[in-house]
Amino acid sequence: MRRFSAWVDLFLVLALFNEAPWAVRSSSHCQQTSSGVIRPHSVTITEFGAVSDGRTLNTKAFQNAIFYLNSFTNNGGAQLFVPAGRWLTGSFELISHLTLLLDKDAVILGSTNSADWPVVDPLPSYGRGRELPGGRHRSLIYGCNLTDVIITGDNGTIDGQGSVWWNWFKSETLDFTRPHLVELMNSTGVVISNLTFLNSPFWTIHPVYCRQVIVQNVTIIAPLNSPNTDGIDPDSSDDVCIEDCYISTGDDLIAIKSGWDEYGISYARPSSNIVIHRLVGETQSSSGIALGSEMSGGISEVRAENLQFFNSKIGIRIKTSPGRGGYVRNIYISDVTLTDVNIAIRFTGEYGEHPDEFYNPNAFPEIEKITIKDVTGKHIKVAGLLEGIKGDDFFNICLSNITLSVTSDLLWNCSYVQGYSELVCPETCEPLKKSIFPEHQSDCYHLSNHLHSLANQNRGA
Secondary structure (H helix, E strand, C coil): CHHHHHHHHHHHHHHHCCCCHHHCCCCCCCCCCCCCCCCCEEEEHHHHCCCCEEEEECHHHHHHHHHHHHHHCCCCCEEEEECCEEEEECCEECCCCEEEEECCCEEEEECCCHHHCCEECCCCCCCCCCCCCCCEECCCEEEECCEEEEEEECCEEEECCCHHHHHHHHCCCCCCECCCCEEEECCEEEEEECEEEECCCCCCEEEECCEEEEEECCEEECCCCCCCCCCECCECCEEEEEEEEEEECCCCCEEEECCCHHHHHHHCCCEEEEEEEEEEEECCCCEEEEECCCCCCCEEEEEEEEEEEEEEEEEEEEECCCCCCCEEEEEEEEEEEEEEEEEEEEEECCCCCCCCCCCCCCCCCEEEEEEEEEEEEEEEEEEEEEECECCECEEEEEEEEEEEEECCCCCEEEECEEEEEEEEECCCCHHHCEECCCCCHHHCCCCCHHHHHHHHHHHHC
16 A cells, blocks of 8 residues: 555646646657567576565575576577566576567565675775775676677565664665665666566666666666665666656766776776656755765766656765866756756865875866756745865866756855856856856857847847
């Protein structure tokens, strides 16, 4: 009954947004290449002894099924079907040319025994576990060095049962960093679609060192007070497309990352060419879309459009710190609707959080060519807190066609930022008051001729 009530609440929320992504799926920006692939070989998890009572541990059944299907990877690939039922399992590893397909009434449940989540090495671009020194627990669904992997279903469910992990984290009884729900490493051609992800122990979907990733038509839900349950975190990955998603979690809905301080600088694997379209969600403790704070390998060429955030702490955020190095540049965020959001736009140049004492405090990040345009907001407490780094200003910050209904006396607060603005209400801070058009248009990333015409029309009026 409680879960039914949660779904009723979700559909009521979606109904409030009459331009919700589910009304416009036909205009997909993700290249449709793999999600409809028909594999010539298919098995059902019950053929390997799995039991759907929600109590029997089925880790061996998943492992044995995938081991069997490995013989078909070079012969058109294979499919593992999970039928209706509640399938309890520990962590299991995928293979190349595999489709993991869930029935609409299938629920994969993560074990509540930490021993069923093996400990693996830290990521080289982080140098240690994100929360604790040393290793980290492997994700529930994991893959490394794979090609052509599809995780999909008719809105089946993957539930990490993360409350035990959240309690261990809060009580500081963990020895290793918590696991993600899904993590693919060093993989190419990944599709994650048409599924519901619940209660991740840590970040929910984490493609790291990957290429050609599609995350499409997924719902991600965790309690709003659950710690660090990010929705989708592309990390040192390129050619990523995220669209038509609803996310409600205890941390960033989407956070783009690329490694942590000296380890990320040394690994030097950026995140680039990332497209985000039609995202709806809420987060009371963090951001709708975030860049960083782990961005030491660099983040560039990000385009995010048609975003709707409500009941959230921050709408759009950049997080970095002295010691990060790297860069965030060529970012274009547009068509954003904010409702009941504390801070519409926030840049944090002194975020802190370092992996160890060996980072270089003089490794300053480069933040430049950030365009945010076509934003509307109702019941916003603060329009913007834009805080760069002393001696390391954030350059070419461009704000265009932004209208916010602000409920406090604090409108904009800016330091160590430089840039331009056009058609911003309430009027932005002094460092950004120079007009974009005509002389500074080239300093602003990806501003269109349409906006130029709009600006001229408003000047004429």
